[in-house]
Amino acid sequence: MQTKKLETWYLQHHLKFAFRQTTDPYRIWVSEIMLQQTQLETVMPYYERFLSLYPDVVALSEAQDEALKKCVEGIGYYRRFMLMKKAAIMIVKDYHGIIPDTYDALLALPGIGLYTAGAMMSIAYHQPYGAVDGNVIRILSRQYNIQEDMRQEKHKHVIRKINQSLIEQANPPDYTQAMMDLGRTICKPKNPLCEQCPIAETCQAYELGIQQTLPFMSKLHSVKEIDYIVLVIFSKDGFVLRKRKASLLEGMYEYPQYESESIQHVINMLDDQGIIIDVIGKAVEMQHVFTHQRWHMHIYQCRLIGQKIDTDWQIYREDEINQLPMATAHRKIRRS
Ligand code: SF4
Structure with missing residues (x-):
């Protein structure tokens, strides 16, 4: 896959949202936690309101639980914000309120998993740590025609390894955000816009005409x-x-x-x-x-x-x- 073409596309077309105009790790943390389970359009007003009430780690660490829940009411998966507050308290106590800049230290904080740590390290600290979410799984399984079941951890691990090798050849913040934007706007789950895709040339699934069938996900247990x-x-x-x-x-x-x-x-x-x-x-x-x-x-x-x-x-x-x-x-x- 040609990371250069992807990054050039990103620099020309990237989505102009507030959290794309910053390298502040706190703001990136807030946006990534919100975007994990919620659509981008839904997140925007919550993101602005959250930052106006809790503009930094110290303010978040001092948040009243009820006020914090009220601030994010309607966005769902509330536990993630209570974990953020827990992490903020630890950052104040152990790091004088400054968000740590190592992958392992981020992973040790409540609510920060591989994806969020990778996104923060690459976007805020410009370090080559991959952030693999559904967008990245979709793009890479199509690019490399990987037909394995992406519900299984071992197959996701293969994607993580490919993604890691790609980010190491690229500019980390541009690469991570380019993959996020490409997945949202071009390489969509249904009807991907392959004619507009900056990396269509290397896409094996597109060449074979099977892009709609990937990634393969086995059926979830019923609701x-x-x-x-x-x-x-x-x-x-x-x-x-x-x-x-x-x-x-x-x-x-x-x-x-x-x-x-x-x-x-x-x-x-x-x-x-x-x-x-x-x-x-x-x-x-x-x-x-x-x-x-x-x-x-x-x-x-x-x-x-x-x-x-x-x-x-x-x-x-x-x-x-x-x-x-x-x-x-x-x-x-x-x-x-
Ligand atoms: S060519 Fe199509 S399927 Fe392949 S990465 Fe681009 S948008 Fe996705």
Whole structure:
């Protein structure tokens, strides 16, 4: 593969986003963490807001958990930001607030894996460390016609080795960002724009006309379907919410929800716990899809009649609810 052609293309065509105009390791860290699980267009407003609230490592290390979650509400995979805060605390404690500039030190920080460490080392510190994500896997498996299953670590490792040899012949920041941009704009998963590709000449999959079939990925286990009864319970002081304890969306607020299809079953269960609710009207059905789960939410508006025991339920006013970090699946539920 001709890295020179790729870099020349990048310098002429690169996407002009704020995080492409900087070599500040903190800003690159923030952008790479956000972009890991989220589309670029979605990330931009979050990126700006995050930096205005937490402009540096020290500010992030001092962030209040709830404010931090609120800042990124709606972007998903919240755990990554809590890990960033943990890493920021370590950087303040162990490195006087300066992000370390060695690969091993970056990898030792919470939430920084091979990809993020490679991106930070190459973009911020101009060192030849590869950052292999889905874009790089797609481009290189097409360039070299690698037909192995890219869900398997051993095959990803082959891609990492190829990528490493390429970045060592290139200008690291330009190469890493060129691969990111090429994967996003030209070598797309479906309908790649091969006629516009700066490295089409060396692409084996293009020559064979099989670019759409690569990379090969074996089927994932199917999405788990879960039914929930969701209770939007109001009292004279506001609505009942609780903080999630499950690892998915941990720490985000939600309406009480129970894995069941039967409202009667939930009413009886609450009754046994000394909580009396009155259901008002019919269920509203909503769905929310995560990577491995699909929630079928049967939502009931309810009135709190009585509560004899302490629970993890708390009552919040409407204006307070708007300020709390809340799972998107529940934020879109209407209170009436
Ligand atoms: S020629 Fe097509 S398939 Fe090959 S790297 Fe370029 S865009 Fe991807």
